[in-house]
Amino acid sequence: xxxLQGQPAPQGNCTPGYYCTVGATTASPLIESWGGPCPxxxxxxxxxxxxxxxxxxxxxxxxxxxxxxxxxxxxxxxPKQTNCTVCPASRWCPRGSVTPLDCPAGHYCPVGTxxxxxxxCPIGTFSNTTGLNETSQCATCTPRYFxxxxxxxxxxxLCDGGYYCKGGAYSPTPTDNVTGAGCQSGTxxxxxSSMPTNCTPGGFCQGILLSEPNGLCDAGYYCASTGAGSSxxxxxxxxxxxxxxxxxxxxxxxxxxxxxxxxxNTNLTACTPCVAxxxxxxxxxxxxxxxxxxxxxxxxxxISATPAGLNCTMxxxxxxGAVEQLVCPSGFYxxxxxxxxxxxxxxxxxxxxxQTYGQGSPIKIDCPVGHYCANASVVPVVCPPGMYQNxxxxxxxxxxAEGHYCPHSAALFVGSPTSYLCPVGHACTNRSTxxxxxxxxxxxxxxxxxxxxxxxxxxxxxVNHTNTTNPxxxxxxxxxxxxxxxCPVGHYCxxxxxxxxxxxxxxxxxQPGHGS
Numbered sequence: 001x002x003x004l005q006g007q008p009a010p011q012g013n014c015t016p017g018y019y020c021t022v023g024a025t026t027a028s029p030l031i032e033s034w035g036g037p038c039p040x041x042x043x044x045x046x047x048x049x050x051x052x053x054x055x056x057x058x059x060x061x062x063x064x065x066x067x068x069x070x071x072x073x074x075x076x077x078x079p080k081q082t083n084c085t086v087c088p089a090s091r092w093c094p095r096g097s098v099t100p101l102d103c104p105a106g107h108y109c110p111v112g113t114x115x116x117x118x119x120x121c122p123i124g125t126f127s128n129t130t131g132l133n134e135t136s137q138c139a140t141c142t143p144r145y146f147x148x149x150x151x152x153x154x155x156x157x158l159c160d161g162g163y164y165c166k167g168g169a170y171s172p173t174p175t176d177n178v179t180g181a182g183c184q185s186g187t188x189x190x191x192x193s194s195m196p197t198n199c200t201p202g203g204f205c206q207g208i209l210l211s212e213p214n215g216l217c218d219a220g221y222y223c224a225s226t227g228a229g230s231s232x233x234x235x236x237x238x239x240x241x242x243x244x245x246x247x248x249x250x251x252x253x254x255x256x257x258x259x260x261x262x263x264x265n266t267n268l269t270a271c272t273p274c275v276a277x278x279x280x281x282x283x284x285x286x287x288x289x290x291x292x293x294x295x296x297x298x299x300x301x302x303i304s305a306t307p308a309g310l311n312c313t314m315x316x317x318x319x320x321g322a323v324e325q326l327v328c329p330s331g332f333y334x335x336x337x338x339x340x341x342x343x344x345x346x347x348x349x350x351x352x353x354x355q356t357y358g359q360g361s362p363i364k365i366d367c368p369v370g371h372y373c374a375n376a377s378v379v380p381v382v383c384p385p386g387m388y389q390n391x392x393x394x395x396x397x398x399x400x401a402e403g404h405y406c407p408h409s410a411a412l413f414v415g416s417p418t419s420y421l422c423p424v425g426h427a428c429t430n431r432s433t434x435x436x437x438x439x440x441x442x443x444x445x446x447x448x449x450x451x452x453x454x455x456x457x458x459x460x461x462x463v464n465h466t467n468t469t470n471p472x473x474x475x476x477x478x479x480x481x482x483x484x485x486x487c488p489v490g491h492y493c494x495x496x497x498x499x500x501x502x503x504x505x506x507x508x509x510x511q512p513g514h515g516s
Contacts, residue, residue, distance in 0.1 A: 001027050013047030016065030021049060041080040043067045053080040057098040069096035073114035086112045089133035092119075106151040108132035120151030124170040124179065128153050140168040141179075143194035148172075158192035161211030166194060182209045186229045201249030204228040219266040222248040237263055240286035243270050253284030256303040261286050273301035277321040281305070291321035294340035299323065314362035317342045329353070331376030333361040347395030350377040366393035370417040386431025390418045402450035405432040421448045441496030443484055457515035459484035460497035486513045 001024040002010050014020030015027040020035040029035040038044030040062040042051035054060030058067035059081050070076050074084035075097035087093035091100030092113040103109035105128050107119050121127050121138035126147050132138065141147035145155035146169040159165035160172040165180040174180030183189040187196035188210040199205035203213035204223050217223035218231045222244045228236055238244035242251035243265035254260050254271035259280050262270065274280035278288035279302040292298035293305040297318045302310070312318035315333070316325040319340050328334050332342035333351040343364075345351035350373045351361035367373035369392050371380035383389050383397035388406040400406035404419035405428045422428030424447050426435035438444050438452035443461040445453075455461035461484050487493030490508065491500035494515050503509050509516075 001025060001029070014044075014049075016046040017044055017063040019044045019048040019051050037063045038065070040082045054082070055079055057096045059083045071095060071114075073112040075100050087114075090131040092116060102130045103132055105130055105153040108135050108137055110134060116151075122150055123148060124168045126152035126154055141165070141170070143167045144192045146170060146172045146174070159189075159194075161191045161193075162189055162209035164189045164193040164195050184208055188212050199223060199228050202247035204231045204233065206230050216247045217244075217249070219246045219248075220244055220264040222251050224249060238265050239263055241284040243267055251284075256280060256283055256285075257301045259285040259287055274298075274303075276300045276323040279303060279305050279307070292318075294318060294320040294322075295338035297322040297325050311338045313337055327353075328361055330378040333364050335363050345373075345376050345378075347375050348373055348393040350380050353378055367395070368392055372397045385433040388417065388419050400428075400431050400433075402430050403428055403448035405435050407433060422450075423447055427452045440498040455484050455493075455496050455498070457495045458487050458493050458513040460487060460493045460500050461485070462498055487515070488512055492516045 001012065001014060001020050003025050004011070012027060014024065014029075014035065017038050018028045018035060019038060020027070020029055021033070024034040026034070030037070038048070038051050041054050041060050043054060043060045043064045043066050044051050045065050054067050056077050056079050057075070058069055059076060060067050061082055070084035070093070072095045073087050073093055075087055075093040076084040077098050087097070087100050089111045090103050090109055092103055092109045093100050103113070103119075104116065106121055106126065107116050108121060108127070109119055110133055113119055122135065124141050124147050125138035126141060127138045141155050143166055144159055146157065146159055146165050148156045148170050157172065159169060159174070159180065163173045163180060163182050165172075165174055167179065169179040173182070175182060183193075183196045185207055186199055186205050188199060188205050189196055190211055200213050202217050202223055204215060204217055206214050206229055215231060217228060217236070220238050221232045221236045222238060223231075223233060223236055238248070238251050240261050240263050241254050241259060243254065243260070244251050245267055257274055257280055258271035259274055260271050265271070274285075274288050277292055277298050278290065279292055279298055281289045281303055290305065292302065292307070295318055296306045296311050298307060298310065312322075312325045314335055314337055315328050317328060317334055317339055318325050328342035328351070330353045331345050331351055333345055334342045345361070345364050348367050349364035350367055351364050353361060367377070367380045369390055370383055370388065372383060372389055372394055373380050374395055383406070386400050386406055387397035388400055389397045400419045403422050405422055406419050422432070422435050425438055425444055427438060427444060427449055428435050429450055438461070441455050441461055442452035443455055487497070487500050489510055489512050490503055492503060492509055492514055493500050
């Protein structure tokens, strides 16, 4: 500007905030023809001949010598502006921003964000994406991990061993029971656990803050997958009907056909075969199911009340709980299999017992002729002397009637199958085993008589004995008196004479048939 006439040179530069055109006489001209105050949307540094347009990232009110940078949280992309625009959500604008910047990972940017340090994702969260606009968009720290500072783009690291991080943990050793906690007895937590791990089946976890199980379960106990607190947990004592070798996570059932009434078993040998006479049908028996059914027998170790191939056979019986099939005793029989008892041999039958082979009778046998069989007979009994039985299947013998005889051979053990008619010259009383020869002086001319007749006076009845080889043919053993002979003349025959008697000297008899 040139305030005086005749100056050899301008006196100085125009005042900052003003512009001075040609002919300006003052450093702060107010007359528009010489310049003037710097208009809005422009800036005029000292010595300006013309106003300069305000640049992007800045705003220019009137009378400024330099452009004003947009404040943090605002931006201006257009030149020649008098103010800045508020930074939008999901963006951030540092001081002097021409355009908003994406909100960086690990942060969230609401409208007008001015400082990233004020919008860092809080502890317990992180964000690996850009453009968030509120804190709720920060991701909760991943389970198994912890996030212990603000502004994280990834979790800090894995949760410590002995602890678990459920999500949102801000410490490697959380204790709030919300984001995580320390492992309790019966569980363990390896590094990076999101939840407690129940103790390994067959192992035990005694104490807190374990990163691995203490050891293995003892024999006689089982350590369930729900978490055992010791090598011998009281609730894991092996129950009856089972056994638990070392490292068991559950009891092993005794197999069918065995049982065990005791607890704390350590191996299969504790499972004993089912008691003889009983059966153990299922696994895990503490006692037998019950007795073997009647009609079957159960050696030790059976799994059924009616075991295949162990049914009672004919000639035997098996009551409930039988250990072996029992032979029908003497005088009993059983014609059917699978029976609980034998039947009494009925009268008229016999039921033999094989002593050599120990075999009972499967059937009843009709008593043979010449024998009798009372109730429960083992063998037929020979009809006693003087009795007979001419039919089979009878319980008793019949008396030999008068006038008959019933032979009997003790040597041959043969009874009489019938009664025989007494022959002439003989007598047969009741129960006779053989005909009796009429004695001297007696005779019998008829068969089937019980007694002999005395030889009458005036007759004689001779007897002529002969030998024979057949003792049962009684008619041949003697020639009996089968008739009475008339006493001849010169003789006399008193009562019961066997031979005529010669008349003594001085006596005579001139007629036959006289007794004197």
